[in-house]
Amino acid sequence: MSKHIPASAFRIVDAPAPLAAIAVDRSVAVVRSFDLPTGLFAATVALYFAFLGVMAATFADKGLAIPMAIFSIYIVMAFGTPAMWVRMKPDHAAQPLSWNRFMREGVETLTGRLDGTGAAAQVLMLPVLILGWGLIVATIVATL
Numbered sequence: 001m002s003k004h005i006p007a008s009a010f011r012i013v014d015a016p017a018p019l020a021a022i023a024v025d026r027s028v029a030v031v032r033s034f035d036l037p038t039g040l041f042a043a044t045v046a047l048y049f050a051f052l053g054v055m056a057a058t059f060a061d062k063g064l065a066i067p068m069a070i071f072s073i074y075i076v077m078a079f080g081t082p083a084m085w086v087r088m089k090p091d092h093a094a095q096p097l098s099w100n101r102f103m104r105e106g107v108e109t110l111t112g113r114l115d116g117t118g119a120a121a122q123v124l125m126l127p128v129l130i131l132g133w134g135l136i137v138a139t140i141v142a143t144l
Contacts, residue, residue: 032086033096035107040123041079047127048075051134058138 049072056068086096097105103116114122 032082032088034082035097036119036123037097037099037102039099040102040120041083043124044127045075045079047124047131051127051131054131054134054138058134058141 052068052071052075056064102119106113106115107119108114109119109122
């Protein structure tokens with residue numbers, strides 16, 4: 001059975017502190033710019049559109065208008081979504097690196113630190129190779 005405890009046995013304490021005063025700050029510092037300068041993203045987009053331009057000029061045909069439009073929309077979506085992501089709320093911790101700071105400090109990768117030149121080369125390697133492939137195809141088609 002339970003034992004009766006009189007009210008006089010309890011002591012009165014001060015009101016607890018408000019939750020906001022004792023709650024731990026769990027806000028997250030978000031970096032959405034991938035620690036790369038905006039110029040690298042712009043150069044990547046420009047190289048992809050240059051490839052599309054080479055292909056459109058090489059295989060100039062009315063039937064390619066819709067595929068080229070689809071490819072263009074895809075490129076805009078692929079780079080436009082991250083561009084909007086950087087501007088999302090809540091505000092993120094850092095702005096994209098400036099070109100000078102990027103070249104001076106480089107970037108940390110899973111395989112180690114890269115200087116700015118190495119990181120730029122690594123980011124732009126695929127778009128440059130794709131454009132080079134397109135130019136080779138255009139040269140082959142021109143010789144036929």
